[in-house]
Structure formats: C-alpha cells, structure tokens
Amino acid sequence: MSTEDALIVEDADGVRTFTLNRPDSFNSLTLQLKEDLLGALRDAAEEPKVRAVVLTGAGRAFCAGQDLKEHVGLLQANDPAPLSTVEKHYNPLIRTVTGMPKPVIAAVNGTAAGAGASLAYACDLRIAARSAKFLMAFANVGLTADSGASWTLPRLIGYGRAMQMLLLAQPVEAEEALRIGMVNQVVPDGEALATAQALAARMAAGPTTAYAKIKEAMLAAASAELDGALAVEARTQAEAGQTADHREAVEAFVAKRPPSFTGR
Template sequence: MTTEDVLLRADTDGVRTLTLNRPKAYNSMTVELKERLLAALREAAADTSVRAIVLTGAGKAFCAGQDLKEHVGLLQAGDEAPLRTVADHYNPIVRAIVEAPKPVIAAVNGPAAGAGAAFAYAADLRIAASSATFLMAFAGVGLGPDSGASWTLQRLVGYGRAAELMLLGRPVDATEALRIGLIAEVVADEDLTAKAHEVAAQLAAGPTAAYAGIKRTLSLAAESTLAEALAAEDAIQTALGGTADHREAVEAFVGKRKPRRLRG
C-alpha cells in the first residue's frame, strides 16, 4: 500500500482499492483530494494490470461531499476556484468512474452525502455497510445537484423518488437503500472490506473487455431510442466477438470446462 496523504491505494488480485483518507473530516473533498482522486481514477482506468476498482472511505464515513470549510474560506478570500469545482473536478471524477473500461465498485462504509453519494451512484455496483446512509444535501446549502446525481439517481430509483430525496434532503439508511434499489447488497460493517474485495476479485478474473462493452452499451441505451440502442448493441457485440476472451469462453462452454481469461 502506498500513502498519498489524502488518498490510499492498494493493489491485490487485479483489484485497485482507492480509499479517501480524511477520516477526521468524514472524507470531505478538498481541492487536493479531488485532484488526487481524479488522477488516481484515470491512472487505474489506463493500467491494464488493474481489472476492477473499489472506491471506499477511511474511518466511519464514505464521503461527506464538499469540504465546506475550505469552500467558504476560498469564497471569503475572493478566490473563484469553488465556482469552477463542478467543471474542474466533480464532473471529470464522475466521468472517470462511469467511463472506466472496467467495473467500479463503491464500498460505502458509512455516511455518503452530496458529491460523496453521487460518486457511489456513478459506480457500477454499490455494496453498503449496515451503518451506511445516503443524503442528497444540496438543497440544504442552497445548491442544486452536481456530480451527475441528477442523471444517476433517477436511473437507480426513478424520477419521483429522486425528486423526493433531493427536495426534502431526507437521509436513506442502508435497509431502505436496498429496498428501493439504490444498492446491491448490505453487509455488516466489519465484513464490508472483505465482501467488496471478493466481488471485485471475481470481476477482475472475468472478461474485462466484455464488462467495458456492457458498461458502454448501458450508458448509450440510457439516453437513446430503441433503434439506437440496438445499433450500439450490434456494434459492440461485433467487436467483442473478435476478442480472445470470447473465443476462449465459447470453447470452454462447449468443452464443459472453466474458461481461462486471456485479457484480449
């Protein structure tokens, strides 16, 4: 494991775990942490030895969203950087999660609020500790949603529920999050790290190119007509049909054996 001040990185079994590491501040996002997280996500996406990514937080929180102390301090100093942070940081971070050509798992170890919750929504899978909560806190500070939450949340739970959670700023605990489809699984707090790694390692051992194709197809279909979605499926399926992973998987199925992953 290497420590980069506010961000921890660990590689095991083809899985890169990125841990937000400001536990005393509930892993709230400073400019430094945003820049380091964005760089780390892009690096993990480009590294062929990394086949799955886990995003989690240190301590008792996943991520409390924007560090408002830094935000107010910069505004009071006349620095306009906070007004650019959505374009400079949050939007690129969410795109890096969504567009990563490999699975991204959010291991939500505690409260996730604002942009922190939005990072979890942007992940491909969300596994939560029983102590996890989700809060769309934007209206409480006089702001609208950012970090893609307006796009991701309603696709997970529907427009009506997303509007309720954003307008009322009502926290959602892990039990409710599972019931409404916001997360895939709830585990005991002490089991979260192992469970997230187990799922990520399973994905890391699978056909990465196919996973990238699935992610791309789903993203395209979410904002396209049926005809456009069918065309995208055709194009991506044709490309995947030429990969070594596909040939090996088909041969293994016919031969009634477990496939070897060739990563190509």
C-alpha cells in the same frame, strides 16, 4: 501500496482499491483530494493490470462530499475555485468512473452525502454496510445537484424518489436503499470493503473487455432512442465477439470446463 496524505491506493488480485483517507473530516473532498483522485482513477483506467476498481472511505464515513470548511474560506476570499470545481473536478470524476473500461464497485462503509453519494451512484455496483446512509444534502446549503446525481440517481431509484431526496434532504438508510435499488447488497458493519474486494477480485478474473462493452452499451442506452441503443449493441457485440475471452469462453463451454479469462 502507495500512500498520499488523503488517498490510499492498494493493488491486489487485479483489483485497485482507492481509500479516501480523511476520516476526521468524514473524507470530505478538498481541492487536492479531488485532483489526486481524478488522476489516480485515470491511471487505473489506463493500467492493463488493473481489471476492477474499488472505492471506499476510511473511518465512519464513505464520503461527506465537498469540504465546506475549505469551500467557505475560498468564498470569503472571493476565490473563483468553488464556482469552477464542478466543471474542473466533479464532472471529470463522474465521467471517468462511468467511462472506466472495467468494473467499479463502491464499498459504502458509512455516510455518503452530497458529491460523495453521487460518486457512489456513478459506480457500477454498490455494497453498503448496514449502518450506511445516503444523503442528498445540496438543498441544505442552498445548492442544486452536481456530480451527476440528477442523471444517475433517477436511473437507480426513479424520478419521484430522487426528487424527494434532493428537495427534502432526508437520509436514506442502507436497508431502504437496498429495497429501492440504490445499492446492490447490504452487509454487516465492517464487512463492506472485504465484500466489495472479493466481488471485484472475482470480476478481475472475468472477461474485462466484455464488461467494458456492457458499460458502454448501458451508458449509451440510458439516453438513446431504441434504434440508437440497438446500433451500439450491434457494434459492441461485434467488438466483444472478436476477443480472445469470447473464444475461450465458447471453447470452454463446448469442452465442459471453466473458462480462463485474460481480459483480452
């Protein structure tokens, strides 16, 4: 385990867990935290020993989005940083999560707002505590969507519901989030991280390359015509078919034994 001021990184069972660790500020994102998280996620993407990733927050919140205290101070100082952070930090964060060649699971232990909620939407799966809530608060501070929310959220819950969340900035509770497909599972408070880590450990023992190819095909199909999606499916299926894990799975099926995946 290595610990930085605002980011905790832990490895266990092929799973790397990132904990946003600014609980007194509801894990809001400062410039330093954004840069630390981006670098750490990129490292996880390249590390073969990491076969699944969990993202969570310390304390009562998952992530409240942009640290507005830092933001307003920079605005008052006429610093250009607030106007460039979307391109320099938020967009790369979302690209890194969605393009991660291994599963990424959000353990939403409390409120997820703004860019924090968007970060959860970009993950492959979301486990929410019963008291968790999701808030698209951009309009409340005179801003529009960022961190991929205009793309990810409608694909999770539909255009109409996404527009309602963005325009009205009303929170969505965990049970409603489950009902409309925003999250995959709701668990009792205090159990979101353990549940997500157990799921991630199970996936870390699975066919990592196949998961990567599934993510690639799904991401391509989200904005492709049918022929384009079919072409990506054909390529990624051929690539997955050449892996040791595919051969192992077929041999295990024929031999009527559980497969032993290596991620290759």
